[in-house]
Amino acid sequence: MKLTLKVWRQKNNKDKGGFKTYPLDGISADMSFLEMLDVLNEDLNEKGEDPVHFDHDCREGICGMCSLYINGKPHGPKQTTTCQLHMRSFSDGDTITIEPWRATAFPVQKDLVVDRSAFDRIIQSGGYVSVNTGGVPDANEIPIPKTIADEAFDAATCIGCGACVAACKNASAMLFVSAKVSQLAMLPQGQVERKERVEKMVAQMDAEGFGACTNTGACAAECPKGISLTNIARLNREYFSAIVSSENV
Amino acid sequence: MKILFARGFERKFGEQVQYLNQTILTNKAHMSWVTKTLNSTLGRKLLMALTGLFLILFLVVHLAGNLQLLLPDGGEAFNKYAATMASNPFIKVVSIGNFAFILIHVIYSIILSRHNKKSRPVEYAVSKASTNSVWASRNMGILGTVILIFLLVHLKGFYYEVKFGSTPMVSYEGVEFKDVYAIVATAYSNILYVAFYVICMGFLSFHLSHGFASAFQTLGLNHKKYTPAIQFVGRLFSIVVPALFALIPVYMYFTIQS
Numbered sequence: 109m110k111l112t113l114k115v116w117r118q119k120n121n122k123d124k125g126g127f128k129t130y131p132l133d134g135i136s137a138d139m140s141f142l143e144m145l146d147v148l149n150e151d152l153n154e155k156g157e158d159p160v161h162f163d164h165d166c167r168e169g170i171c172g173m174c175s176l177y178i179n180g181k182p183h184g185p186k187q188t189t190t191c192q193l194h195m196r197s198f199s200d201g202d203t204i205t206i207e208p209w210r211a212t213a214f215p216v217q218k219d220l221v222v223d224r225s226a227f228d229r230i231i232q233s234g235g236y237v238s239v240n241t242g243g244v245p246d247a248n249e250i251p252i253p254k255t256i257a258d259e260a261f262d263a264a265t266c267i268g269c270g271a272c273v274a275a276c277k278n279a280s281a282m283l284f285v286s287a288k289v290s291q292l293a294m295l296p297q298g299q300v301e302r303k304e305r306v307e308k309m310v311a312q313m314d315a316e317g318f319g320a321c322t323n324t325g326a327c328a329a330e331c332p333k334g335i336s337l338t339n340i341a342r343l344n345r346e347y348f349s350a351i352v353s354s355e356n357v
Numbered sequence: 358m359k360i361l362f363a364r365g366f367e368r369k370f371g372e373q374v375q376y377l378n379q380t381i382l383t384n385k386a387h388m389s390w391v392t393k394t395l396n397s398t399l400g401r402k403l404l405m406a407l408t409g410l411f412l413i414l415f416l417v418v419h420l421a422g423n424l425q426l427l428l429p430d431g432g433e434a435f436n437k438y439a440a441t442m443a444s445n446p447f448i449k450v451v452s453i454g455n456f457a458f459i460l461i462h463v464i465y466s467i468i469l470s471r472h473n474k475k476s477r478p479v480e481y482a483v484s485k486a487s488t489n490s491v492w493a494s495r496n497m498g499i500l501g502t503v504i505l506i507f508l509l510v511h512l513k514g515f516y517y518e519v520k521f522g523s524t525p526m527v528s529y530e531g532v533e534f535k536d537v538y539a540i541v542a543t544a545y546s547n548i549l550y551v552a553f554y555v556i557c558m559g560f561l562s563f564h565l566s567h568g569f570a571s572a573f574q575t576l577g578l579n580h581k582k583y584t585p586a587i588q589f590v591g592r593l594f595s596i597v598v599p600a601l602f603a604l605i606p607v608y609m610y611f612t613i614q615s
Contacts, residue, residue, distance in 0.1 A: 114482075320402055
């Protein structure tokens, strides 16, 4: 395959940055998108140019490290992570525009690398269970209906990649926060800190400078893990009921 | 917030100024839970949803009244209805609330839009937003702005005219009534005015097509059993209500012409 890449290049978080065009040849349709970028970087290394920096880690679609806004969509044309996107999703001769996630809360560090520690700080503000859980309990000692367990698990599959923020026209983190609040709010272990958790996580989300939710549904449509919008409704519900009934004045 | 005074004043009352500023700053840190909630993105969206739903309810009442303009009685039913609306104390209270809710809806939409713009200062060079969301949901601000302009023209043309202008009188069974129907009929004999109304109802339709169901989602009301029904009613509402509103000027234009 022959491709033309338009890649966002930016020296550091203070640089203005801009697009640079790279022609690329000999790309196999079986390569993953990141492998295609590896080929580009080997070329650049040989020429003595600075390689394109991008985030990646497991390359198995489970760590949430890869990102990239490819041809106008987070993680590219398929609803998956960039590492699981293959070049067969593109055609010979295509021009592919690659941009970093765009959000105030996700500042660009270099090229396509953005700082997503805002998500870490949201988790640190309340996305955990701090009660002593003791030893391994007997199976079925804590009764949790299958439907609830499944729903909590679905929410827990969020890998925190930030595609929801990247897709949202307001750069809102509602889908991420709602998944993290939901997975604990639905299970008995999460009850102790239920109200405090949602209040603190929403406050942290706002403090990080994420936008508000307009319910466009873009986040769920682009989420590689298929986190649904019902989580956002649950977050709203959890937040409002916590606000009116918690002890935190 | 910090209070700043002229230098001379500050030199003289330095301690007091400092104390005042300290009080303000600590008060901000200890905002009441109500203020904190209303300043959060979720609280602001809650206000948008609640005022939006009230305005949806208002549309129904307003439409029910206006449909009387279509009755072939020379405006008698409509004029009597208008008189009742103008004199009923309950309606007066609701009408003040209505204006307040419109104001809140507009002010908070501006606050939220500015906040959202700040959340993404650099736009994408290439965006395929149309593949993941519908146009109306991404352009509620633009749609709302057109509706606000319509509202101002509408209030100037009818509300202000009837309330403060010189309205002709008409008498039914010896009782005098303001002939609101005549004002409406005059306005709707102008094709440009009719076209403006019909186009604006199109914008309202798109605004409602997202706003109706979105308000329920913001309130946290999402349920397997009810959400499909809410979405269906929302779609139906966003077509039927603006269409009936648009029908009135069109119908009156053609009946007046003939």
